[in-house]
Amino acid sequence: MSPYITSARSPRFWSAAVTAALALCLAGAGQASAADVNNVKNSGFESGLGGWTCSAGSGTTVSSPVHGGSAALKATPAGLDNARCAQTVAVQPGATYTLSAWVQGGYAYLGVTGTGSTDVSTWTPDSASWKQLSTTFTTGSSTTSVTVYTHGWYGQAAYYADDVSVYGPDGGGGGDPAPTVPAAPGGLAVSGTTSSSVSLAWNAVSGATGYNVYRDGTKVTAVTGTSATVTGLAASTSYSFQVTATNAAGESAKSGAVTGTTAASTGTGGGTLPKHAVTGYWQNFDNGATVQKISDVPSQYDIIAVAFADATTTPGAVTFTLDSAGLGGYTVDQFKADIKAKQAAGKKVIVSVGGQNGTVSVRDAASAANFADSVYSLMQTYGFDGVDIDLENGLDATYMTQALRALSAKAGPSMILTMAPQTIDMQSTSNAYFQTALNVKDILTVVNMQYYNSGSMLGCDGKVYSQGSVDFLTALACIQLEGGLAPSQVGLGLPASTRGAGSGYVSPTVVNNALDCLTKLTNCGSFKPSKAYPDLRGAMTWSTNWDAASGNAWSGAVGPHVHALP
CATH class of the missing domain: 2.60.120.260 (Galactose-binding domain-like)
Structure with a gap:
């Protein structure tokens, strides 16, 4: 998303030929x-x-x-x-x-x-x-x-x-000595719990290149750092955890076991959202689109993401200042009252962090705590229901996960948590953005990936698809659906008009066809998913303001279609 120009982020144009040539399958390292x-x-x-x-x-x-x-x-x-x-x-x-x-x-x-x-x-x-x-x-x-x-x-x-x-085999030219099997990790401890997850941390092991985490004797995940969060657990249940260290020479013995007990069930992320929801970004600035108050946003939008919170001089911390002058004298009191009115109508209003020019950086424990504290303060001050992560200049999966879990602990289970990564950020589960989404899956509402300003990209079938087609939307959504996100956590993010992005605008009909293909296996292009995902969350647009500038043509067509999905 961009507060200053019409496109949602700076374009990275990849030709299909280059992408196809470079995107070879990544094979796992075999044991030496x-x-x-x-x-x-x-x-x-x-x-x-x-x-x-x-x-x-x-x-x-x-x-x-x-x-x-x-x-x-x-x-x-x-x-x-x-x-x-x-x-x-x-x-x-x-x-x-x-x-x-x-x-x-x-x-x-x-x-x-x-x-x-x-x-x-x-x-x-x-x-x-x-x-x-x-x-x-x-x-x-x-x-x-x-x-x-x-x-x-x-x-x-x-x-x-x-x-x-x-x-x-030794080529005879000399080289570095082969590694030895690392020692078992020490210091394993439970660092946090929710009703469906247990977070673990341990000491680094010399010579290790990765770590395996075991739950009740069964391997459940592999990580490269010295922490992990095991999700998908039952509430009020005790589990035993162990960790091993790995490198090319093999896997260490298991660490000593620790017991983690999940909290009692308090609900799930997402609050009282409808099964299928429409998200729209509301611009706290005037860049040529229609200037709006929150009260002007059409009722088709279930989640309104206020763009944007800004970085402060304190690492990780954010603030929000209503652009009253740029919005025709819109006052803070009116803004707060409009948020309450939307919530009374069953809508969610959240604050978005980032955008194309956003400089928020959460890369250590201190900045993670600052992020959680400052976002929670904004939620209390303005009545926001949660936060949207739209960091287009990279993020650290370890510390953003810490920040979001700390925020969730403060805000409670009704907090709305959305993300708007770029297409390149969700091409692989090894990417930091994708890792973060999976790390917080138990408190995550929806990932509305931006299907624009990206050029050609790989689909889940390994083929290259061009931006602006039904296949582009469905084959890339498939990566998230097969990569571990629940269908209810996947949404399609598109520009509301040709002026809303540098490239990638498609007509509402294309958006609706992609939604049909993913949820019902109808109206597909050449790519057809292996199964239907009737719980798919819905769609997102940048922005409600550009939508208004086009007579609300996007929300008028996509909104009813989303709400009528199975």
């Missing part, structure tokens, strides 16, 4: 055998760039952030350079190797050339935390060396890489 070694030299960049060559002087080493050891690679794309850093690695002919690396920051790619068979690569969108890329390759019958590389993407932020490995 006893004879396997890491054939990469200076894999953790502890010796600077020794053994590595970076294009156009794009690479350097840094002491923070690092994934392991005391150093990592930082490579910065510039102009026509994509910051490619490479190393020639000795290998054995006719052998299979696992290539992996940990990356963070901007768009990051990992690949290998000169295999003598099929060269492979994998990639990830920009990430606020360390993420492992991994794939496998087999060398040709006469191949004795390959070139391993990382690179970023033109015009994007710098990326970081660490702990690069090519595990497999």
